[in-house]
Amino acid sequence: MALTPDKSLAPDDKRARAAAAQNDVLLREVDDAVRQDQYADAARRYGRPALIAVVVVLALFAAYLFWNSRQDAARERDSEALVGALDQVERGNLESGATALDPLIADGTDGAKAAAQMLKAGIAMEQSKPDDAVKLYDAVAADGDAPQALRDLATIRGVTARYDRLAPxxxxxxxxxxxxxxxxxxxxxxxxxxxxxxxxxxxxxxxxxxxxxxxxxxxxxxxxxxxxxxxxxxxxxxxxxxxxxxxxxxxxxx
The missing domain is CATH 1.25.40 (Serine Threonine Protein Phosphatase 5, Tetratricopeptide repeat)
Incomplete structure (x- = not known):
């Protein structure tokens, strides 16, 4: 730390006062140099890790934004496909409605896939194909990634579709x-x-x-x-x- 001039010197001792002033200036310069070295050392030790941490956080945030946008796009795509299939079913086009659900069942998001399977199973029941319906219901009921509400409903529908063939x-x-x-x-x-x-x-x-x-x-x-x-x-x-x-x-x- 810098030292203050020694005021105990006699006023008339000019040499002593000059020497004290020079020492004070020298000590200040040394003090500043030490501080700069400390800052430089801290920058070398912590600057790079801190910078890396900031870059990682920004990269993760960018990845999250990208993933979220992709998820939104996937949900929108799946919703449109489900609506299209429902339109076909409401018009009585059961076969084309079932066919329209196949891409969702193969590559849809978890909720959309389960919903598509449930809808296709319902179409199979309308077409008097209970065995096909049961396979789809059982698939949803056993799917750990499907929403629990749909899994429970699939369990009930699966039992209903084959009630007469099940033991009480x-x-x-x-x-x-x-x-x-x-x-x-x-x-x-x-x-x-x-x-x-x-x-x-x-x-x-x-x-x-x-x-x-x-x-x-x-x-x-x-x-x-x-x-x-x-x-x-x-x-x-x-x-x-x-x-x-x-x-x-x-x-x-x-």
Whole structure:
């Protein structure tokens, strides 16, 4: 560090004062030189790694922007393909609609691929090709990259497509994890499980499950009405509010 001039010298000692001033200047120059060396050393030691870090961060950010733009483009492309296939199906062109889905199934993003498989399976059911539909449903259900909601729906649809060929225990085993209150698919999964209980002769379990579905506010009114009737036939009261049930509009088919 720089030293301050020694003021203890006698005023009349000019030589001593001059020497002190020269020493002070010299010490300041040495101090500045040391500081410059320290800055240079710090720049050599930390400047290059810091620069590399900045370059890496910028490169990663640029890569993310590129990836995001590619993802947006892929989603837009897949959406257009799905809409095009749906248009064909709505016009009754099932075969061309199914064909339009093949590129998505082969090379679409995870969600679009699963949606395309579900749509193609539905087309297969319309064409009375349940085996083809079951293969597609099972593929979605087993796809760990597909959205969980679609995987669960595919499981339900796959069981529905071959219900008559499955043992009741198999139906219950596949769908019981979904047939619980609070699950998004409680209604449709629970109805199939309850029917499997009936096929086993387990009327108590079937009636209780039908009643639970009938009381579930998250289930569609049509399904609640149907399961309420089934619960009543099995001797289980599934009505919480009699006045509401008596005064509600009758659903089609009741």
């Amino acid at each position: 225990a198999d139906v219950i085993g596949r769908l019981k994890p979904l047939a619980v209150p609070g699950n998004a698919w409680f209604g449709p999964a629970g109805e199939l499980v309850a029917m499997a209980y009936l096929d086993q002769g387990n009327t108590a379990e079937a009636g209780a499950l039908f009643a639970a579905i009938a009381k579930d506010k998250g289930t569609s009114e049509t399904l609640r009405s149907r399961t309420r009737q089934m619960a009543g036939l099995l001797g289980v009261d599934a009505i919480d509010d009699v006045d509401t049930v008596l005064n509600r509009p009758q659903a089609a088919g009741e």
